[in-house]
Amino acid sequence: MNDTTKDLLAxxxxxxxxxxxxxxxxxDSQCAGRKSTENIKIxxxxxxxxxxxxxxxxxxxxxxxxxxxxxxxxxxxxxxNDFYVGEGADVTIVAGCGVHTDGEExxxxxxxxxxxxxxxxxxxxxxxxVGVGEGTGARIINPETYVEIEEGGYLEMxxxxxxxxxxxxxxxxxxxxxxxxxxxxxxxxxxGSQHAETNFTVDLEGFDSGVDLISRSxxxxxxxxxxxxxxxxxxxxxxxxECDAIIMDKASVSAIPELTANHIDASxxxxxxxxxxxxxxxxxLMTLGLTEKEAEAKIIDGFLR
Amino acid sequence: xxxxxxxCVDVDDGNKEILKDINLTIKDHEFVVxxxxxxxxxxxxxxxxxxxxxxxxxxxxxxxxxxxxxSITQRANAGISFAFQQPVRFKGITVRDLLELSVGxxxxxxxxxxxxxxxxxxxKDYIDRDVDGSLSGGEIKRIEIAMIMxxxxxxxxxxxxxxxxxxxxxxxxxxxxxxxxxxxxGSIVVISHQERILxxxxxxxxLSEGKITAEGAKDEILPQLLGDQMKCGFCIGEGIxxxx
Ligand SMILES: Nc1ncnc2c1ncn2[C@@H]1O[C@H](COP(=O)(O)OP(=O)(O)O)[C@@H](O)[C@H]1O
Ligand SMILES: [Mg+2]
Numbered sequence: 001m002n003d004t005t006k007d008l009l010a011x012x013x014x015x016x017x018x019x020x021x022x023x024x025x026x027x028d029s030q031c032a033g034r035k036s037t038e039n040i041k042i043x044x045x046x047x048x049x050x051x052x053x054x055x056x057x058x059x060x061x062x063x064x065x066x067x068x069x070x071x072x073x074x075x076x077x078x079x080x081n082d083f084y085v086g087e088g089a090d091v092t093i094v095a096g097c098g099v100h101t102d103g104e105e106x107x108x109x110x111x112x113x114x115x116x117x118x119x120x121x122x123x124x125x126x127x128x129x130v131g132v133g134e135g136t137g138a139r140i141i142n143p144e145t146y147v148e149i150e151e152g153g154y155l156e157m158x159x160x161x162x163x164x165x166x167x168x169x170x171x172x173x174x175x176x177x178x179x180x181x182x183x184x185x186x187x188x189x190x191x192g193s194q195h196a197e198t199n200f201t202v203d204l205e206g207f208d209s210g211v212d213l214i215s216r217s218x219x220x221x222x223x224x225x226x227x228x229x230x231x232x233x234x235x236x237x238x239x240x241x242e243c244d245a246i247i248m249d250k251a252s253v254s255a256i257p258e259l260t261a262n263h264i265d266a267s268x269x270x271x272x273x274x275x276x277x278x279x280x281x282x283x284x285l286m287t288l289g290l291t292e293k294e295a296e297a298k299i300i301d302g303f304l305r
Numbered sequence: 306x307x308x309x310x311x312x313c314v315d316v317d318d319g320n321k322e323i324l325k326d327i328n329l330t331i332k333d334h335e336f337v338v339x340x341x342x343x344x345x346x347x348x349x350x351x352x353x354x355x356x357x358x359x360x361x362x363x364x365x366x367x368x369x370x371x372x373x374x375x376s377i378t379q380r381a382n383a384g385i386s387f388a389f390q391q392p393v394r395f396k397g398i399t400v401r402d403l404l405e406l407s408v409g410x411x412x413x414x415x416x417x418x419x420x421x422x423x424x425x426x427x428x429k430d431y432i433d434r435d436v437d438g439s440l441s442g443g444e445i446k447r448i449e450i451a452m453i454m455x456x457x458x459x460x461x462x463x464x465x466x467x468x469x470x471x472x473x474x475x476x477x478x479x480x481x482x483x484x485x486x487x488x489x490x491g492s493i494v495v496i497s498h499q500e501r502i503l504x505x506x507x508x509x510x511x512l513s514e515g516k517i518t519a520e521g522a523k524d525e526i527l528p529q530l531l532g533d534q535m536k537c538g539f540c541i542g543e544g545i546x547x548x549x
Contacts, residue, residue: 244396286377287385288403288406289381298406302396302398303397
């Protein structure tokens with residue numbers, strides 16, 4: 001593992017040294033370390049790049065780390081990772097991707113993740129994206145996620161992209177079965193001329209299934225963001241999506257919801273609020289002695305916390 | 306000591322005058338209550354003093370220093386605190402964050418808790434709460450006052466602090482004023498309609514239609530305010546309802 005990977009790992013997964021649990025570390029399209037545990041098996045795919053992660057039924061409180069790092073320019077990485085989470089398991093998966101460019105050429109990571117969440121299983125999935133490096137090459141991350149939640153299953157996905165990623169198009173799709181629940185919390189900050197796009201498509205298939213999509217974002221400079229959420233309620237279910245964005249400078253943010261209720265007992269809500277930082281929030285913090293810049297930083301920190 | 310000289314505030318390109326030639330001095334250690342009908346300009350006056358609203362004419366001096374052109378931040382650092390009539394709600398900012406910002410540094414948890422105790426909130430239940438729409442009007446009003454207790458500056462402005470504190474008692478609020486005054490040895494200006502708050506004033510100022518229509522010691526002003534059955538002798542137009 002090279003030093004750039006070590007630095008990136010610390011940022012994206014708060015891991016210093018060897019992770020505590022099963023792990024697979026991907027460095028410039030190669031495997032830089034892998035460990036399975038008794039309950040969590042990680043195997044390389046035979047037909048394409050990527051891994052299969054098998055989590056035994058009933059596994060409780062374990063963690064899996066699967067960070068991916070790109071340490072220089074001119075890397076075009078594509079990976080397929082599949083998670084099979086056994087019935088009743090309760091685990092935390094820490095993913096994350098760091099892209100470091102040192103030259104003029106761009107580098108990109110395209111991660112395609114599929115989650116098969118078994119009956120009554122509970123998964124927390126954490127994913128942090130970051131771009132670093134002095135190179136002028138664009139840092140591109142395009143994550144694609146597909147989720148299938150069985151009866152009573154629960155998946156909470158928290159994604160964060162705060163710095164340095166020049167372009168990202170995120171696609172998240174899934175199906176939620178009876179009593180299952182999908183929660184997605186996304187935090188994005190874009191600067192300069194960055195672009196970030198999020199596309200959710202969720203089908204609520206099972207009785208009393210639910211989805212909650214929550215996006216908090218800050219767009220600065222001339223950056224652009226698009227948030228699309230498609231929720232189809234095909235039975236008695238609850239769906240909620242929320243896009244809350246702060247725009248600054250000459251940035252632009254669009255929120256495009258598409259809710260379809262195909263059943264009389266489907267209850268779907270979309271909320272979107274886009275605007276500049278509230279003047280009264282700035283003023284309150286200034287009456288406590290903060291400068292306008294300090295107040296602004298505090299408000300954004302809190303908003304994306 | 307705070308001195309306001311010929312303060313005028315116009316809006317709508319000078320077509321509407323909210324404050325008209327206000328002259329006022331608040332002495333050190335003084336407890337002043339400003340009252341008057343709704344729309345009289347009381348909140349505007351507090352905003353002008355704390356720098357939230359620009360003035361069209363006039364000058365403001367704090368301890369003899371002209372602060373007329375100072376920013377909100379500069380005035381805050383010079384020793385002015387302001388508890389808003391409508392406290393601000395945030396996203397992702399906790400009670401702890403606001404108290405720490407009020408003090409100006411990270412401080413001992415016990416000290417933070419004292420400020421919440423001062424306003425009758427159980428620290429354990431509130432310290433890590435987000436200051437957002439999940440707090441009731443009364444709760445957020447008390448957190449606003451706790452921030453004042455954490456700042457302890459030489460001049461504090463409270464804009465209708467009694468609003469929404471029904472669950473708490475007036476006595477507690479009055480104790481807070483007492484404690485603040487004792488610890489800061491500073492001046493307190495409270496905008497209020499409440500007889501019990503008017504009752505502890507050193508001086509009462511009546512502001513109506515942007516003008517000071519009466520000013521004097523409590524014993525002199527209060528009986529006249531309460532006389533004439535809820536109808537305030539000094540107010541232009543509508544009277545004040547002291548029982549609201
Ligand atoms: N920013 C503003 N622009 C225009 N009119 C305002 C503004 N702020 C206050 N006013 C008006 O000024 C008057 C005084 O308001 P305010 O100071 O809030 O009164 P009070 O606090 O005594 O009830 C009201 O008529 C109010 O509508
Ligand atoms: Mg007012």
